[in-house]
Amino acid sequence: MIKSKRNLALWVVFLAAAGIAPHVLGIVKTNVLVELAGFVLYAVSLNLLLSYTGVLSFGHALFYGVGAYTTALLLYHVEGFPVIGALLLSGLAAGVIGLILSPLLVRVTGTAFAMLTLAFGQLMFILCLKFREVTGGEDGIAGYDVPNLNIPGIASFDMLDPTVFYYFALAVCVIGVLIMWYITKTPLGQVVVGIRDNTLRVDYLGYKVPQTKAIVFAVSGFFAGIAGSLFALFQGIVSTDGVLHIMVSFYPIMAILIGGIGTFFGPILGSGILIVLEDLIMRYTERAELITGLLFIGVVLYAPGGLLWLWRGLMAKLFGSKSQPASEEVEA
Amino acid sequence: MSENILETINLFYDYSGLQVLTGVDLQVEKGERHAIIGPNGAGKTTLFNVITGMYSPSRGKVMFKGKNVSGFKPHKLSRLGMGRSFQITSTFHNLSTFQNIRMGVLSRMGIRFNMFNRVDKMEDVTKETNAILERINLKEETHAPADALSYGKHRSLEVSLAMSTDPDLVMLDEPTAGMSRDETHSAVDLIRRLTEGRTMVIVEHDMDVVFSLADRITVLHHGKVLAVGRPDEIRNMKEVKDAYLGHRREV
Amino acid sequence: MSPVTAMYVAQAIHGLTYGMLLFLVASGLTLIFGMMGILNLAHASFFMLSAYFCYQVVAWTDSFWMALILAPLGTGLIGVFVERFLLRKVQQYNLGHIGDLLLTLGIALVIAEGVKTIWGTESHQVVIPPSLEGLVSVAGLEYPIYRLFIIGLAAAILSALAFILYKTRLGMIIRAAVSDADMVSALGINMPRVFMFVFGVGTIMAGVAGVAAAPMLTVFPGLADQIGLDAFVVVVVGGFGSLFGAVVVSLFLGELNAFGIQFIPRLAPVLVFLFMALVLSFKPMGFFGERDD
Numbered sequence: 001m002i003k004s005k006r007n008l009a010l011w012v013v014f015l016a017a018a019g020i021a022p023h024v025l026g027i028v029k030t031n032v033l034v035e036l037a038g039f040v041l042y043a044v045s046l047n048l049l050l051s052y053t054g055v056l057s058f059g060h061a062l063f064y065g066v067g068a069y070t071t072a073l074l075l076y077h078v079e080g081f082p083v084i085g086a087l088l089l090s091g092l093a094a095g096v097i098g099l100i101l102s103p104l105l106v107r108v109t110g111t112a113f114a115m116l117t118l119a120f121g122q123l124m125f126i127l128c129l130k131f132r133e134v135t136g137g138e139d140g141i142a143g144y145d146v147p148n149l150n151i152p153g154i155a156s157f158d159m160l161d162p163t164v165f166y167y168f169a170l171a172v173c174v175i176g177v178l179i180m181w182y183i184t185k186t187p188l189g190q191v192v193v194g195i196r197d198n199t200l201r202v203d204y205l206g207y208k209v210p211q212t213k214a215i216v217f218a219v220s221g222f223f224a225g226i227a228g229s230l231f232a233l234f235q236g237i238v239s240t241d242g243v244l245h246i247m248v249s250f251y252p253i254m255a256i257l258i259g260g261i262g263t264f265f266g267p268i269l270g271s272g273i274l275i276v277l278e279d280l281i282m283r284y285t286e287r288a289e290l291i292t293g294l295l296f297i298g299v300v301l302y303a304p305g306g307l308l309w310l311w312r313g314l315m316a317k318l319f320g321s322k323s324q325p326a327s328e329e330v331e332a
Numbered sequence: 333m334s335e336n337i338l339e340t341i342n343l344f345y346d347y348s349g350l351q352v353l354t355g356v357d358l359q360v361e362k363g364e365r366h367a368i369i370g371p372n373g374a375g376k377t378t379l380f381n382v383i384t385g386m387y388s389p390s391r392g393k394v395m396f397k398g399k400n401v402s403g404f405k406p407h408k409l410s411r412l413g414m415g416r417s418f419q420i421t422s423t424f425h426n427l428s429t430f431q432n433i434r435m436g437v438l439s440r441m442g443i444r445f446n447m448f449n450r451v452d453k454m455e456d457v458t459k460e461t462n463a464i465l466e467r468i469n470l471k472e473e474t475h476a477p478a479d480a481l482s483y484g485k486h487r488s489l490e491v492s493l494a495m496s497t498d499p500d501l502v503m504l505d506e507p508t509a510g511m512s513r514d515e516t517h518s519a520v521d522l523i524r525r526l527t528e529g530r531t532m533v534i535v536e537h538d539m540d541v542v543f544s545l546a547d548r549i550t551v552l553h554h555g556k557v558l559a560v561g562r563p564d565e566i567r568n569m570k571e572v573k574d575a576y577l578g579h580r581r582e583v
Numbered sequence: 584m585s586p587v588t589a590m591y592v593a594q595a596i597h598g599l600t601y602g603m604l605l606f607l608v609a610s611g612l613t614l615i616f617g618m619m620g621i622l623n624l625a626h627a628s629f630f631m632l633s634a635y636f637c638y639q640v641v642a643w644t645d646s647f648w649m650a651l652i653l654a655p656l657g658t659g660l661i662g663v664f665v666e667r668f669l670l671r672k673v674q675q676y677n678l679g680h681i682g683d684l685l686l687t688l689g690i691a692l693v694i695a696e697g698v699k700t701i702w703g704t705e706s707h708q709v710v711i712p713p714s715l716e717g718l719v720s721v722a723g724l725e726y727p728i729y730r731l732f733i734i735g736l737a738a739a740i741l742s743a744l745a746f747i748l749y750k751t752r753l754g755m756i757i758r759a760a761v762s763d764a765d766m767v768s769a770l771g772i773n774m775p776r777v778f779m780f781v782f783g784v785g786t787i788m789a790g791v792a793g794v795a796a797a798p799m800l801t802v803f804p805g806l807a808d809q810i811g812l813d814a815f816v817v818v819v820v821g822g823f824g825s826l827f828g829a830v831v832v833s834l835f836l837g838e839l840n841a842f843g844i845q846f847i848p849r850l851a852p853v854l855v856f857l858f859m860a861l862v863l864s865f866k867p868m869g870f871f872g873e874r875d876d
Contacts, residue, residue: 056681104864110680111622112867115819119860122812123853130849187438187454188447194435197424204384205497206410206439215445250688257685261678290696297689301669304676 042227054196059121061248067228094225102214140239260306343392370552415499436496484515602837603737607792611785617824627811633793655790662786706803
């Protein structure tokens, strides 16, 4: 009871803060928050693979890119295509790609999985680069209009208004993250964590491991696609370097590791640190990525569990509350 | 004479040119506790792994409940009602005792792909899991991660996990390996209780365990069945003594 | 020789040059992976770092030959430091392969950003030393001497490497460790030191490749990108820890690069990654072996 009351209070504070943020921070900072919302969704979708299924993907940009290109192509070729439709179709396209690739992806783990996803990510990168009739090559697709978000009979929102778009992105992010959080609490979420811990045993308890993993790849791909779609809607331009570059695959890994691998909420914290840090450092130096790179190495070396665990360890030391095993967060 | 729940017919298994099993005919009757023994290198563990779907037989058949299950994948065997434990403890080490057992309970109830309901709100699952924990004396360790359990308790969890899917046939691979005398004693008790009403096949080195648990014993030697019989028969069989003694002489 | 044939031969030498450079990078990567189970994502970054060192040494001393010695050595020292103080530390954590991959990824990012910070984002020219300048005419064809020099240099290193691996005691240990590190360790050999040696030599070879490439490709921040990805393909397709596989696949990729661009400009790079994906999907054990657990 106490816990749920505290959670309710946290939600109220969060929503209130998020609600007034654009009015307090101004347009420039609000745009950073929009970026953050998309990135959080993207990082959490990757975290389903890294922390829950226990596989490291070096090609998550594939799903992000498919989502972004789907939205850009739809809006470019079909004038006035509904925003929500584009968003969902983009997620669906990315999820279907995840399903299509899953028969190959489920066969490998560890380093081989990382290399296989790297290969698929690069494949998509090169395909989009080369088939410029469709994708515009390195110039990408630009100049599409984002129509108003219409809720028939109720309202019509101007998506070009930064504040409006901020609320839209926030809603998509919160809903997406909540759905993924919920899935981790279902029996499927449990089985996935079991696969991470002991794949053979899951098999011997009567579960179909490949099919279970395929569902996770599809779900993870779906939400990465949604995040890519948000990017396309917000930026108004989609190019290979922007959404399919190998760095686009690496960034969420950094966020997850900095925040805390093996946790659900760590990656959200990590995304915040990464985006805000870059925005802050960018003002003093062009080389913000050097600092984040060093931070990344520091975390791998000195806090391999991530900052969330470092924080909890500190709290435990200060207040003597007993520390929890790394799994509790993921499971309980 | 009751029917055979498990049967192997002329089972062969080659491992890179080496014949490990050379025509094993094993019969396990429904409801009995059956032990497979034999000197080191007799092929016990290989036979166990071929029956449980880890390897496919090179030749011959594995019949389970009258069905040819040779080369079936583990999850298929599990759904047909076969459970197994591992010689080297193989639980979900980061998960709590409760979550370990629940993994089997969910599968037993056919809840395998559900991603729409919260698992902690499924009361029948929770109730059943708790009941099992009670039965295996791990109630106090409900929330402890499997890794944090004492060796003996971790082994109990291992064996109980094999039975959490409520199988008709449970295959135990050296369940008391590495246990102290006391731990072995309570493990044998636990196994006896948990296998009540099931068929059990056990591969075991510890002869005390074998003789106190088994209704019937199959002795393997050089990848073949050497003898089958009740414990008291096996104990006095000359061939069996020779097989073991001969082996000891080699060592 | 007809002009068309001459063009093909020139193209083939182009491919051979890149293939040899790729081999220098990939052979270190594959040995490190085969032995230590570590896929070093920063390996190509050492290649690039050495190219920058080369630029700097040439700027200071005006001598390419000095750079050819100093830059790889400097790079090798950094490699040994990374192995001894960073990789070894991460391996103590229970992160499995993820720990190695993340650490080397971080190092790759820091090197990529570090060179931009120190040397800027523009590209730098390294002048070919006078003795290697110009063209040489053989059988009516004109080859750039510098490319022949790269091919010769790489061939010499390949021979030296093959000699060490197959004719010396150390090489025997390394080859044994590629197939079973625990076993060799149980024989009382100081494996950490062997690891450090292999890591150092691998980095130095990448460093030599970086110096050799500097005058040809110019020195710029994205220098490591293509050769890095190609080197992964070599390791995967050529087979883990296999020097022979590394040679064959490197040369193949070099030629595919040279001719593929000409005949199937769109599909050549796609084919490379598609092939790698297929190999990984269907033979992950064959190429990654028991190491990938």
